[in-house]
Amino acid sequence: MHLVSCWHVLSILGFLLRHAVAREDDQASSPLDLELPSACSAGESLLQTTRSLSEQARHGTSGLHRHTRKASHTRRASHGAHHRSEAQTATCEPRPDGIVPAEPLATQSSLHDVVGPDGVLMLSLQRDSSRFDYSAEDIGKAGIKPSKFFATDASCTSQETLNKGCVSQKADTSKEWCSKLKKTGDGCGSKAEQAIGDSHRRALEYAATRKEDWTLILEDDTLLVRPERWDEAFARAWKKVPAETQVVRLSWCMPGNKSQIIQPDFVDAGDFKMVQWAGYSTGYRAGGCTGAYLVHRTVIPEMLGVFPCCCPVDCCLENDLYNRVSGDGKSETRGMAMMLSMDGWGAQEYIEEREKSFWGVQYGVMMQASSQLKSTRTGTIMK
Numbered sequence: 001m002h003l004v005s006c007w008h009v010l011s012i013l014g015f016l017l018r019h020a021v022a023r024e025d026d027q028a029s030s031p032l033d034l035e036l037p038s039a040c041s042a043g044e045s046l047l048q049t050t051r052s053l054s055e056q057a058r059h060g061t062s063g064l065h066r067h068t069r070k071a072s073h074t075r076r077a078s079h080g081a082h083h084r085s086e087a088q089t090a091t092c093e094p095r096p097d098g099i100v101p102a103e104p105l106a107t108q109s110s111l112h113d114v115v116g117p118d119g120v121l122m123l124s125l126q127r128d129s130s131r132f133d134y135s136a137e138d139i140g141k142a143g144i145k146p147s148k149f150f151a152t153d154a155s156c157t158s159q160e161t162l163n164k165g166c167v168s169q170k171a172d173t174s175k176e177w178c179s180k181l182k183k184t185g186d187g188c189g190s191k192a193e194q195a196i197g198d199s200h201r202r203a204l205e206y207a208a209t210r211k212e213d214w215t216l217i218l219e220d221d222t223l224l225v226r227p228e229r230w231d232e233a234f235a236r237a238w239k240k241v242p243a244e245t246q247v248v249r250l251s252w253c254m255p256g257n258k259s260q261i262i263q264p265d266f267v268d269a270g271d272f273k274m275v276q277w278a279g280y281s282t283g284y285r286a287g288g289c290t291g292a293y294l295v296h297r298t299v300i301p302e303m304l305g306v307f308p309c310c311c312p313v314d315c316c317l318e319n320d321l322y323n324r325v326s327g328d329g330k331s332e333t334r335g336m337a338m339m340l341s342m343d344g345w346g347a348q349e350y351i352e353e354r355e356k357s358f359w360g361v362q363y364g365v366m367m368q369a370s371s372q373l374k375s376t377r378t379g380t381i382m383k
Contacts, residue, residue, distance in 0.1 A: 092156035094202055098126065100148040109143030110235035115294070116212040122146035123199045124220035125153055131220040135369070139218075141227035142234070146218060149203055154195035162191055165198025166309040166316070178310035184319035185311030197313040200290060201304065208300045219291050221369045222251065225347045226271070230365065233271035237342055240267045240274065246299035247339040251291035251364035254278065258348065258361045266340065272365055275341040286322035286335040288314035289359055292366040299338055314359075 102118050112119065124132040132148050139146065152165065159168070167174050169187035178186050188194045200217065207215035224230045241248060254261045266276040279285040290313055295303065302321070309316035322335030344350070344365050351367045362368065 092153050093158060093161060094150065094152050094198070098150035099206070100150075102145040102147040105143065105145055107143045109145075110231050110238065111142065111144050111216065113235075114238060115214045115216050116210070117145070118147055119210065119212050119214065120144055120146040120216045120218065121149040121203050121206065122218045122220050122222070123151040123203060124148050126150040127153065135218070135220050135222050138223045138227065139366075142224055142230040149199075149206065151220075152195040152198040152202065154191040157191075157195060157198075162194035162198060164308055165196070165201050166194045166307075166312065168194060174310070181310075183306075183310040184315060185309070187310055188312060193312045197307070197309050197316065200313050201307045204295065204300050204304055207295055208297055208304075210297070213297050214294055215297075216250075216292065216294050217290075218366075219368075222291050222366050223369050225344050225350055225365050225367055229271055233269075233344070234342075234365070237267075237269035237272035237274065240269050241340060245338070245340050246296040247303075248294040249339065249341040249364065250293060251289060251362070251366040251368065252278075252287045252341055253289035253359045253362050254285070254287040255360035256280070261361060263341075263343075263363070272342055272344050275343055275363075276339075277336060278341065284323065284333050284336060286318045286333075286339070287360075287363075288318050289362070289368070290314045290317065291368050292364065 099121075102120060105112055105117055122132060122135065129148075132146075136146050152161065154162070162168070166188035167177065168191075169189050171187065174187035178184075188197065203215075203217045207217065226233075254263075260280055261278070262280060263275045263278045265273050267274040277284060278287055303317070306316050306320045309320070311319070318335075322333060322339060324334050326332055326334065326337065341363070342365050343363050347365060348361060348363055351362045351364075355362065355367055355369065
C-alpha cells in the first residue's frame with residue numbers, strides 16, 4: 001500500500017507539473033508545490049518514470065494554449081517560440097542509454113582491475129566534448145579509460161527532472177519541505193547546482209546495475225596527482241582497503257585554513273595513504289567536493305536516499321549522510337563507518353602549487369582542474 005500511495009502522489013504531481021507550463025517562473029514546476037508525505041520523500045525518486053519525448057511535447061503544447069490569447073500576430077509568434085522551446089526541452093531529458101562506452105584498454109590498469117573495463121563513469125555534457133577530452137587525456141596516463149556518462153544539462157532539462165537531484169530555492173514551499181524532512185539547506189540556488197546533483201543521482205543508479213561491485217564516478221575536470229607514479233601507488237594502496245569499506249574518495253576538499261584541519265593517517269601505503277577521520281578540533285566533518293569517488297554497490301541505496309537534495313550534492317552527501325551520527329547511541333558517524341579517503345604524501349602541496357580551489361583546501365590522489373576549466377557550478381575559472 002505504501003508504494004501505491006506514493007505512486008498516486010507522484011502521478012498527481014506529474015499532472016500538475018504538466019499544467020503549470022503557462023507560469024513564467026521556475027517555481028511552477030517544483031515538486032514542492034504539493035506537500036509530499038514523508039514516506040515518499042528521500043530515496044523514492046526511483047519510482048518516478050520519465051515521460052516519453054512525444055508525450056512531453058504534447059503536454060507542452062496543451063499548456064501553451066492555456067496562455068491568455070491575444071489576437072495579434074506578435075502573440076501568435078510568441079506561442080510558437082514557446083512551443084519550440086518545449087520541444088527542445090523534451091529532447092534534452094536524460095536518457096537511460098546516455099553513455100558512450102570507454103575505449104578498449106590498451107594497457108593494464110590497477111584501477112580497472114577494481115572496477116572493470118567499463119567501470120569509470122565521467123559525468124560530462126553530451127553537447128560538449130572539450131572538458132571530457134581534457135580530463136580523459138590526463139587520467140589516461142595511468143591507463144584509466146572513462147566512459148562518457150551524459151550529465152544532466154541545466155540549459156535544457158525540465159524543472160521536474162532537475163528537482164530529482166535538488167529542489168529549487170525558488171519554490172515557495174522548499175524551505176518548509178526541507179525542514180520537515182530534516183534535510184540540510186532549503187534548496188539549490190541555481191539550475192546548474194540542481195543538474196550536478198541529478199547527474200550524480202543518475203550515475204549512482206547506473207552503477208547499481210553493473211555486474212562489478214565497484215564503480216568510479218568522476219566529474220569532467222578531474223586530473224591525476226603525480227600521474228607517472230599513480231598506477232603503481234593505487235595498486236599498493238587498494239590492497240590495504242578494509243573489506244567493510246563502501247566508499248573511497250579519491251578527491252575531496254575541506255573548508256577553512258589547512259592549519260585548522262585534522263586528518264590523522266589511518267593506513268600508510270607507500271606513495272598513497274588512507275584517511276578515516278577528518279575534521280577540526282570541534283569534531284568530525286567529512287568535507288565536500290565530489291570530483292572523484294569509488295562506490296560499492298551495497299551502499300548505493302543509502303546514498304540514493306539523500307535525493308532530492310536541499311543543497312548542492314557535496315553538501316548534501318556530507319551533511320545528510322557522512323556527518324550523521326549513527327542512531328545506536330554511539331558517537332561514530334556514517335562517514336567514519338563506511339568511507340575512507342585516499343590521499344598522497346605531499347599531495348595537498350602538489351595540488352596547491354598547480355590549482356586554486358573554490359571550496360577550501362583540496363586533498364586526494366586526484367584533483368580538480370579549477371585553474372584550467374570553468375566550474376560548471378559557478379561558470380568561473382580560479383586565477
